Amino acid sequence: MLLYVVLVESALELVPQQLWSERSVLSSAKNKGKHPSQILLDRSLHHAAMLKLKDGLRRGRPDLVHQAVLAVTGTPAYLKGEVKLYIHTYTNLVLDVLEGTRLPKSYFRFQGLMEKVLSGEEGSRLIKVKEMGFKELIDQVNADSVIGFSRKGVLMKPEEWVSKFVKENSILAIGGFPRGSFSPAVLNHLNAIISIHEMPLESHVVLSRVIYDYERFRRQT
Ligand SMILES: C[S@@+](CC[C@H](N)C(=O)[O-])C[C@H]1O[C@@H](n2cnc3c(N)ncnc32)[C@H](O)[C@@H]1O
Known part of the structure; x- marks a missing residue:
């Protein structure tokens, strides 16, 4: 059992393509030395950008x-x-x-x-x-x-x-x-x-x- x-x-999830060119996303990617597509979407860092996303609050x-x-x-x-x-x-x-x-x-x-x-x-x-x-x-x-x-x-x-x-x-x-x-x-x-x-x-x-x-x-x- x-x-x-x-x-x-x-x-x-990783940051979706729709937000790759957002300032907050570019800045957190740069801090990590990664491409925006390789970092986690995180409300504590990308809150304003996430308002544009479908189901952003979830x-x-x-x-x-x-x-x-x-x-x-x-x-x-x-x-x-x-x-x-x-x-x-x-x-x-x-x-x-x-x-x-x-x-x-x-x-x-x-x-x-x-x-x-x-x-x-x-x-x-x-x-x-x-x-x-x-x-x-x-x-x-x-x-x-x-x-x-x-x-x-x-x-x-x-x-x-x-x-x-x-x-x-x-x-x-x-x-x-x-x-x-x-x-x-x-x-x-x-x-x-x-x-x-x-x-x-x-x-x-x-x-x-x-x-x-x-x-x-x-x-x-
Ligand atoms: C932060 S809650 C999601 C928010 C939602 N407002 C809620 O209260 O269910 C995360 C998960 O915990 C579970 N959960 C939260 N409160 C619960 C309750 N009183 N009884 C059973 N499951 C609960 C549900 O599976 C829910 O999807």
Whole structure:
């Protein structure tokens, strides 16, 4: 029994071509000695330029993705090899993180690694990138249950959602974006949408809680 944790529509991408000639983008690329196409889109640096982007408010938060990744990779279930992590991005790439891999705790190093991996350089043998939508990922892992988490879902106790929806090959889908809800391309493939609290929470908080709930209440095989 392996649990697939998918960070969906994550705000992690290289600067799109539309913004390559923006001043803030040119300046951060120059500081790194890279081409604008090789650096991460980052709201803290490119805020004004990002106002021109479609869905700009949902994109360019690699810091948030970093926190979410660390929340998963620090759990006992992940360390024991019971959890597999995928990062699905806004632009429909899937980063397949090799089981048991610990990603850098330093944000600076995480950023460098993601820039290499997304630029197609040999960043790490531990992360593979593929062009893939959420539906294709579900098919690839042959999931028999796809559980989405959202404040707008059905408020359930941990033991209730785990016993009702966790099966042999389950996906837990948590948004890797700062605002808004899942897009229809994700919503249409969820078997259940669960709320774990009446308040909107950060992805890393939701991830640590739902993995802990899974550890406590899953059916022992
Ligand atoms: C920063 S939130 C996205 C913003 C959105 N306003 C929200 O509240 O869902 C990141 C993700 O955490 C999860 N999440 C946030 N609050 C939640 C809650 N109360 N119950 C279940 N999942 C939640 C959702 O998967 C969401 O996409």
